[in-house]
Amino acid sequence: MSDPNNPPSEPVPGDLSGEPPKLAKTLKDLPEDDTEPPAWATTDQAAAAAEIAQGGAFEPPPGWTITEPTELSTLGPSTLFNMNEATIEDTIPKDRPLIAPLAPMAVLRAEYENGNTIFVKQIDWLVDKGYKGVRRTRGDGDCFYRSLAFAYVERIMHSDDPELNVMRAISTLETTPAMLSSVGFQELVFEDFFDIFKNLIMRIVQPEPGKSRLTARALFDTFNNPEESNSIVMYLRLLTSAQIRLDPEEYAPFLFHPEIGEPMETVTFCENFVEAVGKEADHVQMTALTRALRVNVNVAYLDGHAHKDGEIDVDFVQFENAPEPEDPITLLYRPGHYDILDNRDQESLTLEPL
Amino acid sequence: MDARLRRVNKEILDCKNDRASNIQVDLIDNSPFHLKGSFNGPEGTPYEGGHFEVDIVIPDSYPFQPVKMKFITKVYHPNISSASGAICLDILKDAWSPVLTLKSTLISLQSLLCSPEPNDPQDAEVAKHYMTSRSSFEETARYWTMIYAGGPGKEGLKSGAKSGSKDEVAMAGLEKAHVDQFEALGFDRSKVIDVLRRMNYRGANVAKINDDRVVEELLK
Numbered sequence: 001m002s003d004p005n006n007p008p009s010e011p012v013p014g015d016l017s018g019e020p021p022k023l024a025k026t027l028k029d030l031p032e033d034d035t036e037p038p039a040w041a042t043t044d045q046a047a048a049a050a051e052i053a054q055g056g057a058f059e060p061p062p063g064w065t066i067t068e069p070t071e072l073s074t075l076g077p078s079t080l081f082n083m084n085e086a087t088i089e090d091t092i093p094k095d096r097p098l099i100a101p102l103a104p105m106a107v108l109r110a111e112y113e114n115g116n117t118i119f120v121k122q123i124d125w126l127v128d129k130g131y132k133g134v135r136r137t138r139g140d141g142d143c144f145y146r147s148l149a150f151a152y153v154e155r156i157m158h159s160d161d162p163e164l165n166v167m168r169a170i171s172t173l174e175t176t177p178a179m180l181s182s183v184g185f186q187e188l189v190f191e192d193f194f195d196i197f198k199n200l201i202m203r204i205v206q207p208e209p210g211k212s213r214l215t216a217r218a219l220f221d222t223f224n225n226p227e228e229s230n231s232i233v234m235y236l237r238l239l240t241s242a243q244i245r246l247d248p249e250e251y252a253p254f255l256f257h258p259e260i261g262e263p264m265e266t267v268t269f270c271e272n273f274v275e276a277v278g279k280e281a282d283h284v285q286m287t288a289l290t291r292a293l294r295v296n297v298n299v300a301y302l303d304g305h306a307h308k309d310g311e312i313d314v315d316f317v318q319f320e321n322a323p324e325p326e327d328p329i330t331l332l333y334r335p336g337h338y339d340i341l342d343n344r345d346q347e348s349l350t351l352e353p354l
Numbered sequence: 355m356d357a358r359l360r361r362v363n364k365e366i367l368d369c370k371n372d373r374a375s376n377i378q379v380d381l382i383d384n385s386p387f388h389l390k391g392s393f394n395g396p397e398g399t400p401y402e403g404g405h406f407e408v409d410i411v412i413p414d415s416y417p418f419q420p421v422k423m424k425f426i427t428k429v430y431h432p433n434i435s436s437a438s439g440a441i442c443l444d445i446l447k448d449a450w451s452p453v454l455t456l457k458s459t460l461i462s463l464q465s466l467l468c469s470p471e472p473n474d475p476q477d478a479e480v481a482k483h484y485m486t487s488r489s490s491f492e493e494t495a496r497y498w499t500m501i502y503a504g505g506p507g508k509e510g511l512k513s514g515a516k517s518g519s520k521d522e523v524a525m526a527g528l529e530k531a532h533v534d535q536f537e538a539l540g541f542d543r544s545k546v547i548d549v550l551r552r553m554n555y556r557g558a559n560v561a562k563i564n565d566d567r568v569v570e571e572l573l574k
Binding site: 185186189190192227231234237238272277 | 357360361364365368415417418419448449450451452453454455
């Protein structure tokens, strides 16, 4: 979504940044005999997310593919799901990066200039406050976690004392595998994710064999490599889940089903809306994760609302969990999506020699 | 480094090391990405005594994308296609998480056999059978377990299947008397079975469907 030649029309509520749920809609509308539509029918977003996470094409083995002309209504939901997935896979632009290069706010502004003037004024307000650039992320439901992870590592890399900040980050991180084990996650499901995240942070000060120290380019490439990027996102999801599971009394009053608004059991909430791939983060997940990582995060809400007196500014939701005073990571929220705000309006991503 | 291969190998080992769960995973044609899982039918269900095999395909971006599973063994269950073995289970779709493993997913399939979700069916006909007459559904599911999954032959199975042959009436979950009744009108027996199965001619439904409607269907 960073391609200035092809600006998407954003935002709309529930904007999934270019996911084309057309077929999903068609399939969703299919009568399932006289039974209720299956639960998955409402989550074409998740299907798309799973496909995005996949990165490559899945070759179905014999027996999974329908070869004869078949009435859609005669197919079971599982078959329809797989067909739907395959179609979404075909229509998602492959060039949409997981994390885009930094772009000036003017690029974002241009998308609203013929539309919502409040959005334009809110963007101008942010620029006035020094937020000159925006780094966009793919709208796959993982955008909060991916944005936060990227900004977290980048800030350590650009800090005045990377050695000290890497040490601090690692010492916090080193306590987390035990936390994950204590809530019942098997080590084999998270040890690789942990290593990838930890090694990336270590690489800020310590070159890995055959690799340079972490550069802006290497960080960018890592976050655009689906396997590494999704491993880090997944580690943060598990960390968020563990934080909530370990303190159920603290979080239980805030655990609601995001679609139907019913209160939920801690474990059910975590399994379905924290640990599952592509499920968006809300306030609870953000609170838990920023506590687990001990970071300060500000989220700027670009919501298109003016104050009653007509004045236009931007509300920030603040999560303050750093043990010592430090500048917050700033994310930009537009309905259904998170990006990263930056005080620079561009960056150099030239390939550097190893 | 192939993270997917490393992860799958760990999971296969995890199943092998865990004798308590009775979940088995074996390679099909020497690829760790195409496997066969198997487990016993849960006790106290119509699947008890049966051994069920599941075809497992590990997709390219595993574990970020759900493992693909379908039953190799034919199963009579509202959330499993009686024809293809396709499974309707949320964790195999939008509720998938990389914290799930081959073992935990196969255990979830085992639990699915204990607790059908007829409101979210994979096989609509089986789901209707389940909702119309639980006892008749269980009898049919037990019969399928015996025929396809090596389950025990139970006393009192109404049609007393002889070894090596299956009773098509019992397979379809119908009453022999009903099939006989319409066959006596001169219709082909297999056609009668097919029509009565599709019309869910079972339990309380029998009284609601009059003979003319059945004959009408048979004449189509």
